[in-house]
Amino acid sequence: MLSERELERYKRQILLFGEAGQEKLKKSKIFIAGAGGLGSPISMYLAVAGVGTIVLVDNDVVEMTNLNRQILHGDSDIGRKKTVSGKETLIRLNQDIEVEVTDTTIDESNISSLVGSTQGIVDALDNFATRYLLNKTAIEKNIPLFHGAIRGMYGQATTIMPGTTPCLRCIFPHPPPKEVFPVVGLTPGLIGMVQATEVLKFLLGTGELLTNRLFLWDGMQCRVEEVTVEKNPSCIVCGRKEEQIR
Ligand SMILES: [Zn+2]
DSSP states (O other), X not given: OOOXXXXXXXXXXXXXXXXXXXXXXXXXXXXXXXXXXXXXXXXXXXXXXXXXXXXXEEOOBOOGGGTTTOTTOOGGGTTSBHHHHHHHHXXXXXXXXXXXXXXXXXXXXXXXXXXXXXXXXXXXXXXXXXXXXHHHXXXXXXXXXXXXXXXXXXXXXXXEOTXXXXXXXXXXXXXXXXOOOOBOTHHHHHHHHHHXXXXXXXXXXXXXXXBSEEEEEETTTTEEEEEEOOOOTTOTTTSOHHHXXX
């Protein structure tokens, strides 16, 4: 049941989703990997939309160089753990939600328990090694993965539904080379909003998801493109076993 305050807080979106939809969001639990450039806008907008429980994992402390894009954190947070300042910001935005944070590096040994019984995994990371772990866990747990990545003024996003859509490994079999890439905050802002919109639609069971499609954003030209993506039958994560052996 929604409280009087919640009915008031979400009045304008209850016009869109109804009280039943808002209650669905309240009961929802979403895992966000990363409290940085993508994780900031994603967690903030899911918080104000009333997603009941946000699970946020990050292993970093706030540095000056983060502040051009990681809007969960500000000048006074420099040197503090991102999970601590992130939780503070989210609760300041919406006291009616739960925020569970863990300050750790996501790896093979802890990812399954970190994701726990959440309904979806949001990829707000900056490296493909850990993205592949998220992908594997999403397939194993049969929950969606909301992928997003950025570089400079370019960004991409897709929604992966285990069993029905290609997985991240089908689309990107090999990681791009590691680098300190350029980034301006509005790009993760924009791509993060695509991901957060996907999360909301999935939780509400409404609209058409960004499945089997890779959304590509070029901020320099202000162009959006969409590429159809397909399952790889010999994918090492989601392919058929007999195909993998070949
Ligand atoms: Zn695959």
